[in-house]
Amino acid sequence: MTYEVYVNVLPLKGLLDPQGKTVHQGLNKIGLSQVADVRVGKRIVMHIDANSEEEAKSIAEDACKKVLVNPVMEGYEIEVAQNA
Amino acid sequence: MTYEVYVNVLPLKGLLDPQGKTVHQGLNKIGLSQVADVRVGKRIVMHIDANSEEEAKSIAEDACKKVLVNPVMEGYEIEVAQNA
Numbered sequence: 001m002t003y004e005v006y007v008n009v010l011p012l013k014g015l016l017d018p019q020g021k022t023v024h025q026g027l028n029k030i031g032l033s034q035v036a037d038v039r040v041g042k043r044i045v046m047h048i049d050a051n052s053e054e055e056a057k058s059i060a061e062d063a064c065k066k067v068l069v070n071p072v073m074e075g076y077e078i079e080v081a082q083n084a
Numbered sequence: 085m086t087y088e089v090y091v092n093v094l095p096l097k098g099l100l101d102p103q104g105k106t107v108h109q110g111l112n113k114i115g116l117s118q119v120a121d122v123r124v125g126k127r128i129v130m131h132i133d134a135n136s137e138e139e140a141k142s143i144a145e146d147a148c149k150k151v152l153v154n155p156v157m158e159g160y161e162i163e164v165a166q167n168a
Contacts, residue, residue: 002120008127023128027147034143036086036131043092043127044107047120059118063111 003048003056004081007064009074010041044068053080087132087140088165091148093158094125128152137164 011017017039024038046063050056060078069076095101101123108122130147134140144162153160 010127010129020128023151026151030150032143032147032150034133035147036133038131039129041127041129043094043125044104045094045123045125047122049118049120059116063116063119066114066116067107067110 001050003050003053005046005048005056005060006079006081007044007046007060007068007076008041008079009044009064009069009076010039011073012075015073041074042068056080085134087134087137089130089132089140089144090163090165091128091130091144091152091160092125092163093128093148093153093160094123095157096159099157125158126152140164 011020020037020039023040024035027035027038046060048056048059050059057078057080060080064076064078065071095104104121104123107124108119111119111122130144132140132143134143141162141164144164148160148162149155
């Protein structure tokens with residue numbers, strides 16, 4: 001079965017996020033001063049062939065640890081959706 | 085009140101996504117052949133000062149249209165969470 005899996009990768013809290021800071025300043029500059037804080041990360045959507053939701057999640061976890069995420073600077077969360 | 089707002093920006097379906105393709109090939113190369121398709125976009129987390137969920141969402145919508153999203157190549161979705 002094919003599962004659609006979402007991975008959100010964000011800079012760890014407490015670390016500098018220069019991209020987020022730049023976006024924040026840009027938004028304030030064009031008048032959106034209600035925006036108080038911005039962090040920018042990655043959103044990855046994968047289709048994974050697996051026999052169960054758990055298996056799909058563990059494959060995604062593996063992909064995060066080996067390729068997608070730098071654990072020194074980033075945290076991640078995984079959501080498995082209904083089969084794609 | 086401060087709302088935590090999540091914006092997911094993804095390359096439009098049907099458009100080439102070179103970053104996703106590269107990640108896909110990389111994952112297959114290290115043995116994760118169950119991963120059948122990958123798309124890579126941005127995940128943006130903002131704190132927005134607003135009087136209601138609707139107002140927070142409309143500010144985020146404005147930010148997307150003016151700064152965060154290139155509508156020629158990208159689609160987006162907005163989620164407003166409980167106040168941060």
